[in-house]
Amino acid sequence: MTAFVDDCVAVLYASQTGNAESISYSVYEEAVRRGFGASWHVLDDYDKFGFDSLRTVVFVVSTTGDGDPPDNSARFWRCLRKATRADPAAYKHLRYAVLGLGDTNYSNFCNTAQRLDKQLLAAGATAFYPKGLADDGTGLEEVVEPWIAGLWPALERVARCGSADSSGAGALAESLAGLAVGGGTDAAADVTPPPPTADSAGAAYEFQPLLLDFRPLAALKSITGAPRVPPIVCAGSFLDAEAESRYWSAAVQSAAAACPPWHAELEASAPHDASLAPFLATVASARQMTSAGALKRTLLVDIALPAAAAGHVRGRWHAGDAFNVFAPNDGRLVAGLLAQLGVDARTAQRPMLLRRAEPATEMPAHLRRFGSTPASIQDMLTWSADLCAAPRKQLLRVLADCCAEPADRNRLLYLCSKQGAATFDELRRQRPSLLEVLRAFPSCKPKAARLLELLPPLAPRSYSICNAPAASDATWQIAFNVVEYELEVVDPFSSAEEASAAVTRVRRRGLCTPWLEELARRSAPPQILVALRPNLNAFRLPPPLPAGAPDRRPVIMVGPGTGVAPFIGFLQQRASELARDPARAAAPLTWLFFGCGSAALDYLFRDELRAKVDAGVLGRLSACFSRDPDACAASGAARYVQDAMLRHQDEIADLMLNRDALLYVCGDAKGMGKDVNEAMATILCGYLASRPDRARELAAQLPPAKGPADAAPLTRDQALQLLTLWASRRRYLRDLWA
Ligand SMILES: Cc1cc2nc3c(=O)[nH]c(=O)nc-3n(C[C@H](O)[C@H](O)[C@H](O)COP(=O)(O)OP(=O)(O)OC[C@H]3O[C@@H](n4cnc5c(N)ncnc54)[C@H](O)[C@@H]3O)c2cc1C
Numbered sequence: 001m002t003a004f005v006d007d008c009v010a011v012l013y014a015s016q017t018g019n020a021e022s023i024s025y026s027v028y029e030e031a032v033r034r035g036f037g038a039s040w041h042v043l044d045d046y047d048k049f050g051f052d053s054l055r056t057v058v059f060v061v062s063t064t065g066d067g068d069p070p071d072n073s074a075r076f077w078r079c080l081r082k083a084t085r086a087d088p089a090a091y092k093h094l095r096y097a098v099l100g101l102g103d104t105n106y107s108n109f110c111n112t113a114q115r116l117d118k119q120l121l122a123a124g125a126t127a128f129y130p131k132g133l134a135d136d137g138t139g140l141e142e143v144v145e146p147w148i149a150g151l152w153p154a155l156e157r158v159a160r161c162g163s164a165d166s167s168g169a170g171a172l173a174e175s176l177a178g179l180a181v182g183g184g185t186d187a188a189a190d191v192t193p194p195p196p197t198a199d200s201a202g203a204a205y206e207f208q209p210l211l212l213d214f215r216p217l218a219a220l221k222s223i224t225g226a227p228r229v230p231p232i233v234c235a236g237s238f239l240d241a242e243a244e245s246r247y248w249s250a251a252v253q254s255a256a257a258a259c260p261p262w263h264a265e266l267e268a269s270a271p272h273d274a275s276l277a278p279f280l281a282t283v284a285s286a287r288q289m290t291s292a293g294a295l296k297r298t299l300l301v302d303i304a305l306p307a308a309a310a311g312h313v314r315g316r317w318h319a320g321d322a323f324n325v326f327a328p329n330d331g332r333l334v335a336g337l338l339a340q341l342g343v344d345a346r347t348a349q350r351p352m353l354l355r356r357a358e359p360a361t362e363m364p365a366h367l368r369r370f371g372s373t374p375a376s377i378q379d380m381l382t383w384s385a386d387l388c389a390a391p392r393k394q395l396l397r398v399l400a401d402c403c404a405e406p407a408d409r410n411r412l413l414y415l416c417s418k419q420g421a422a423t424f425d426e427l428r429r430q431r432p433s434l435l436e437v438l439r440a441f442p443s444c445k446p447k448a449a450r451l452l453e454l455l456p457p458l459a460p461r462s463y464s465i466c467n468a469p470a471a472s473d474a475t476w477q478i479a480f481n482v483v484e485y486e487l488e489v490v491d492p493f494s495s496a497e498e499a500s501a502a503v504t505r506v507r508r509r510g511l512c513t514p515w516l517e518e519l520a521r522r523s524a525p526p527q528i529l530v531a532l533r534p535n536l537n538a539f540r541l542p543p544p545l546p547a548g549a550p551d552r553r554p555v556i557m558v559g560p561g562t563g564v565a566p567f568i569g570f571l572q573q574r575a576s577e578l579a580r581d582p583a584r585a586a587a588p589l590t591w592l593f594f595g596c597g598s599a600a601l602d603y604l605f606r607d608e609l610r611a612k613v614d615a616g617v618l619g620r621l622s623a624c625f626s627r628d629p630d631a632c633a634a635s636g637a638a639r640y641v642q643d644a645m646l647r648h649q650d651e652i653a654d655l656m657l658n659r660d661a662l663l664y665v666c667g668d669a670k671g672m673g674k675d676v677n678e679a680m681a682t683i684l685c686g687y688l689a690s691r692p693d694r695a696r697e698l699a700a701q702l703p704p705a706k707g708p709a710d711a712a713p714l715t716r717d718q719a720l721q722l723l724t725l726w727a728s729r730r731r732y733l734r735d736l737w738a
């Protein structure tokens, strides 16, 4: 029997869209398998599992927003801050390892993991294993797999004395041992089969075949590096006839709304703060904001809040906040999937309860409600599992074991192996739904319940509220782009000469926005489930000063495309403040940088913005048109918001450095957020180049520069550090999304 220094290794996670949750669960399972006394928790449950008394912890945390921690760790961070304020060495008893998930396309790569590491070290804790930072942009697996493989020997050293299993036997057993490529090496092993054409199942779903190259598989004798098959964690049992009829009579009552049948449980899920509880609301009106020919279709939709919900959120939301929309998977996709799995309609709709498959297993957090709330497989697939998430290796590994044909199994094993890494990347790039993956391996017939536990949770989608409560407090208005795009897929069998002819254009659609558009077009749209999502980064205008007092701080807003949404609310708020206190009319500069493709096709809120300029609410409006070079040439406008900012660099630098201005940026995190940050660094360096005294004064607020002294009064790195400092002081506020 193994002796432990401590009796427990806690695996803790913070996850916005489910990756960190599922990876942390694999770590937990493997820890249990290796004989560690392990537990697994979400960070926000810190008081339930007694965080302060833990000795050995493995954290798996992702980053969201603009370098923000996931929502399910917000309370934990507050507690950490409080504990370390009370005792700077509060965690000197703690040994930990951190695995961060992030994406290098965002500007604050793995900020949650970096912050956590820094704060724990500062609070006296010891890192027993170097942190791992995995990049979703290139594939999490590249870092996650070796990091987990190296975790076990490190954990052996700190969490056990003596070692019954120090050889690491069983360590990712399959991944190291190699899997034989057996039987079935038929000619089909190097191609993904075309979709069955005669099959009506899923016909209504816009199905796109996968184009993947499996030719290298033919030369392989064994496959290495495939993940271990995770144990089954959920088991389902159908309700008896009496319970089923009770279920149906309740279900009929909620069928009219476009929401999960268990919405009542969700509505009761935030007893401590009624303003955060989801509620049913009405899609009251919708209009298209863009003209035919625009690059994207943007809709403006009004969501009417019922009186009770409006009462609960009154005074709790502000311009700058967002709300969550609970949207389903496409019904045609679910129907196609059920047919592919061989689940008949009656079975698909029978209510069931889920339970742990074994007492020692844990169900994923998003399925736990089905331990007491019955739901059908069809409803769970529709509302709880992300059927369009990029496929994970663990799922592919399980699917391999569900194939009747060795050729299908081999291809799936190859996809999740080390040798198949390039084909795996191509699979993810094609962004297939689960149905498309299954159709590529026709003999693969997993059980629906097994899929449910392996798929990430279906996350609600968030939308910034474009109106201010002062303008209307029982309506939430949103502006969103309907997500539809095409991917280019090259047929791997085409020769170099015919390559251009062999490019297939694959159409993909988003989940929530096409659904909202379809609902909005109905003559009587059904209710949908929504919940307030307050902005945790203080992305708000400062509160008004007492009547008669002039505002002191200018405001610069940067919001291209739908990123302008919260600023419309800001301007409405300002307008109502000015109406109440006209003496303020001569007040502070409010300057908006807006960008779109063309002035004629997609200039969102054009009339409203002009009216705000005319009314003196918006002092300056700088609009840019990225696809309209003629308009830019004629009006002197820039193409992108960051270009427009650079044109006004001295004024912006002056506002930020000498007039204590606030800078707000909203919209696309991957491109625009980074570009604006870079532009601001250029602006600061340029302005301070001729003001060395001011530059020195600012540099003194920053950590000492590393490396040789630079000739510039403020280096680019220092300018970036200054921006980070402003962000922490809430002078530079960013609300960025993917
Ligand atoms: C706090 C917050 C506020 C937000 N406010 C708004 C808002 O006001 N307006 C708004 O429109 N959105 C907003 N969003 C984004 C919104 O939540 C959704 O992400 C967006 O509407 C897409 O949802 P969907 O379900 O339709 O698409 P999804 O099913 O989520 O698909 C979107 C995904 O498709 C992929 N994709 C999209 N286009 C392409 C392409 N051309 N090539 C390759 N892949 C592509 C990307 O991976 C993208 O993440 C906000 C997000 C947050 C977090």
Ligand SMILES: Cc1cc2nc3c(=O)[nH]c(=O)nc-3n(C[C@H](O)[C@H](O)[C@H](O)COP(=O)(O)O)c2cc1C
Binding pocket: 014, 015, 016, 017, 018, 019, 020, 021, 061, 062, 063, 064, 065, 066, 067, 068, 070, 101, 102, 103, 104, 106, 107, 108, 109, 110, 111, 136, 140, 669, 736, 737, 738
């Ligand atoms: C809206 C959004 C914002 C993100 N912001 C960041 C970020 O600021 N920094 C970063 O490193 N990764 C960022 N990411 C990438 C996620 O951290 C990454 O995709 C991770 O795998 C998600 O894990 P989760 O599913 O556990 O939340 C962002 C992803 C999304 C969808």
